[in-house]
Amino acid sequence: MKAFDTRLFKRILEYTKPYKWRYNSVIAWAILLSIFAALRPYLLKDIIDDYVIPKKVNGFIIMTIIMGITLFLEVLAQFYFVYWANVLGQDIVKDIRIKLFKHLTSFKISYYDHEPVGKLITRSVSDIEAIARIFSQGLFMIISDLLKMVVILGFMLYMNWKLTMIVVAAMPILIYATRIFQVKMKDAFEEVRNQVANMNTFVQERVSGMKIVQLFTREETEYKKFKEINNLHRKAWVKNVWYNSIFFPIADIISALTLSLIIYFGSILVLKRDPVTELGDLMAFNMYIAIFFTPLRQIADKFNEMQMGMIAANRVFEVLDSEKHIESNGTQMAPKFEGKINFENVTFGYKPDEEVLKSINLSVHKGETIAIVGATGAGKSTIINLLNRFYDIKSGAISIDDKNIQNFTLDSLRKQIAVVLQDVFLFADTIHNNITLNNESISREEVIKAAKEIGAHDFIMSLPENYDYNVKERGNMLSSGQRQLIAFLRAYLSNPSILILDEATSSIDAYLEEMIQKATVTLTKNRTSIVIAHRLATVINADKIVVLDKGIVVEEGNHQNLLQKEEGYYRKLYEAQFINHEEEEEEINP
Structure with missing residues (x-):
């Protein structure tokens, strides 16, 4: 199974067209956020190398104020980025939900003869909410994280290419682990959504038919059936948790080892008075590693949200693509019938x-x-x-x-x-x-x-x-x-x-x-x-x-x-x- 369905993703993006200004503003805030996030460690390096070590008081306060302003701008960019990304997600699901409901009301009655009500409720409510997370927790977060990584990598190369090579060497391992994780998680999420739909259908039918359940003393039987369905739901989620439990510790270990190598080799270069490496580089790289690997580690998590949303979108589109509606080819408005x-x-x-x-x-x-x-x-x-x-x-x-x-x-x-x-x-x-x-x-x-x-x-x-x-x-x-x-x-x-x-x-x-x-x-x-x-x-x-x-x-x-x-x-x-x-x-x- 493909880890990412490009065709499906393009179809989802079609719903952003009415909100192009908002979409572009979210991207703009993501760019500003990545710049401010990468600028803070660089300013810290300058403060240490140019003012703290030489013990220069002049300019130290100004640089500290500049760093404070940068932090404030980063927080501001983070606020507007998260806010507009969530608003855009809700606007899109509002449009999809309206379209879906209108589509459901146009179906032939035969469609409802075969489709469980609980399944359609899942599509109309929880699946559509999952689509919102594509934008609020998935797509834009991934874009923001990738931008941060690119800008930070650029800053690191500019500051110290030797230490940057250690970071670059660790990236393929984490990227490969992330790729495997994405494929496995897509299968796991698909199973989760299936089990959620099955559970909704079962509960909806039993609650609606509770009088029959009790009249025929079927409480124990239905209880046992529910336990089986609930157990399958649990197993689907446990598989999800299992993959998370494996991936994130691996990502943390790779990040910790990379930081250790930078501190070790960086310290050696500082002690040997390497012209390229200064003490401020070690301090800045310490911050950069946290900022750089956290997005790379979280991209997988954000990709999970995106995968879940795309799986949900695929299921919603299956309903939208259904041709079970009555063909209303009639063009005449019916006059007041006489009744023949x-x-x-x-x-x-x-x-x-x-x-x-x-x-x-x-x-x-x-x-x-x-x-x-x-x-x-x-x-x-x-x-x-x-x-x-x-x-x-x-x-x-x-x-x-x-x-x-x-x-x-x-x-x-x-x-x-x-x-x-x-x-x-x-x-x-x-x-x-x-x-x-x-x-x-x-x-x-x-x-x-x-x-x-x-x-x-x-x-x-x-x-x-x-x-x-x-x-x-x-x-x-x-x-x-x-x-x-x-x-x-x-x-x-x-x-x-x-x-x-x-x-x-x-x-x-x-x-x-x-x-x-x-x-x-x-x-x-x-x-x-x-x-x-x-x-x-x-x-x-x-x-x-x-x-x-x-x-x-x-x-x-x-x-x-x-x-x-x-x-x-x-x-x-x-x-x-x-x-x-x-x-x-x-x-x-x-």
């Missing part, structure tokens, strides 16, 4: 070799309410997924008001179709914000008016803080029926041309059932509606009932017509549910 819907020979499968819908033909007239029924897996929910273009069809055409839906932009299409699902998703926010989805154009008065029309106002007012009540994560503070009412209200306020109820009345409690039924009547009035349901009692009044079986339309008609077919599929479904219901009633009321 047609499926013409539509074939679709979630997997290429498994067709869920097989040459479906379906017509819905303007203002009509149709119900789609059938066994689990018949393809009922797939129809609404295709109408919203969550997935693209394999063949055939879907049209609204005789216009292919692929001609419309996704936004304008979906804004006119409201869907109420069985599993209502509410955000950890207020009831008002969950209804409006933070649409500032919808006023509080409009929400209250709509809630009264739907029949949800009284229940909302009974809650603490009313419309400002925080329902917590996924709406866990509300019952399933209450969540369903919020979903109905959300759909009603969007004033859709087409309404879809997907099993929307299958999980309501008895107390709210009447309210839900009234809300359904209000919601479907004067608009095209598609109702998908297992409970056939909820679709009796539909204008048309479409019966699906294994992806094929097997029957169409209203409730009465379908019941008259003695061997009809719908009649068998209805009788099975009706008989089961009667048996349940007898058990409750013998």
